[in-house]
Each structure stands twice: as C-alpha cells, then as structure tokens.
Amino acid sequence: MSKRKHDEEDSLSTASSDSADSLGHVEDYQRAKRNRRVRFSERTVFHFPRTQGYTCVPSNGGTTLGMKHKHTFVERILISDDDLSESEDSYDSADSGEEHCFMPIPQKDRKDILKAAGVKKINKQEAIECMQIRYSRQICGCSCKEFCELESCSCHLNGINCQVDRDSFPCGCTREGCQNPYGRHEYDPITVRRHFIETERRLGQMSALASAFIH
Ligand SMILES: [Zn+2]
Ligand SMILES: [Zn+2]
Ligand SMILES: [Zn+2]
Secondary structure, X not given: OOHHHHHHHXXXXXXXXXXXXXXXXXXXXXXXXXXXXXXXXXXEEEEOOEEEOOOOOOOOOOOOEEEOOXXXXXXXXXXXXXXXXXXXXXXXXXXXXXXXXXXXXXXXXXXXXXHHOOOXXXXXXXXXXXXXXXXXXXXXXXXXXXXXXOOOOHHHHOOOOEEEEEOOEEOOEOOOOOOOOOOEEEOOHHHHHHHXXXXXXXXHHHHHHHHHHHO
C-alpha cells in the first residue's frame, strides 16, 4: 500500500470519529468511490424484415439481400453485469481463427434466404443488372503489355495511376516496365493481411482494457 493511500485512510478514520456530520460525509465518499464505474442498463434492438436489397453488387451473382425501411418490432433488453461478462466471453471465443472473414453468399443461398423470409416475387432484372456491372468492372486498366508507353497507355492518357491487383490485372505493366508518371500501385496481400492481424490485436487489447474498467 502506498504512503499516500495510508494518509488518505488515516484522515478518513480521524474524520469519522470527529462528529456525526463528518461521518455522513465519509459514507457518501466511500459509496461514491464504490459506484464510480461505467454501467450499461439497457440494450435496444430494432428488428427489420428481410427483402431484396438493390444496394450492392454480389460478387458471385444472384439477387441482393437487404432490409425493409421500417422495423417491425423493437426489443428492449435489460443488461446485468452477468450478461456483460457472458457477451465478452462469447466475443473472445469467436475472436479466434477465420470467423471474422466474410465469405460471399452463393447465388442459390441468396434465393433461399429471401424465400424463407417470405419474399414471394424476386425481381430477376436486378441480377441481370448486377451481372452487367460486374462485367463492366472487368474492363479497366491499360492494355499495355509489360511496358507503359506514354502516348498509348490509357491510364496515363486519362491522368490516373496504373493499378495491379493480381497477375496483369487490371493493368498489364510490370513494376520495372511502367513509365506512367502518375505512378503504379500494386495490391500487396501480405501487407493487407498484416494490417488485419495488427488491427484485430489492437481491438482485442482495447476490449480487454474496457472490460477491466467495467469490472
Ligand atoms: Zn499502361
Ligand atoms: Zn495502367
Ligand atoms: Zn503502367
């Protein structure tokens, strides 16, 4: 126990023996000290029915999944300290492994999900439009082979940098052969993965800190 803590307690015990008035003050002080922490009392959950989304382009095809604009019911759940430690535990167990990586939902599953949610008529036009968008996204980057010549490179002519996500896509130039003065960006999956792991680690530390503060 530190010297400072000793002094504090000494002065408190002296105060408590002084008079009835100061005794009340000490109790207030001790109660305030006990209660000084973050508390969560209630959680409000809005439930929305599922419907066709029209908001994104599924990478594996099919219709989009979305929510209706208006919720159907609201749930209010009181949170006790037990619930909090329980939810932290479940977060910790789900935290390991690849469970945080979202995989695209297959075309057939999307249809099944909508049907199970009571959607009777699926607008097929949406899937066709999404397919056209996916196709148009494939046509990008310059068609240079290895070298980017300033007068023919479409990236340079449009005033943008070259971009290489994987083997010769979208741009066909190599790191050494690209002459584009606007630059050449190459997607590096290792750096992205490292950033993902680092961010997860930081979030884990923050949540451990937060729970230490709560308890
Ligand atoms: Zn080029
Ligand atoms: Zn290019
Ligand atoms: Zn280039």
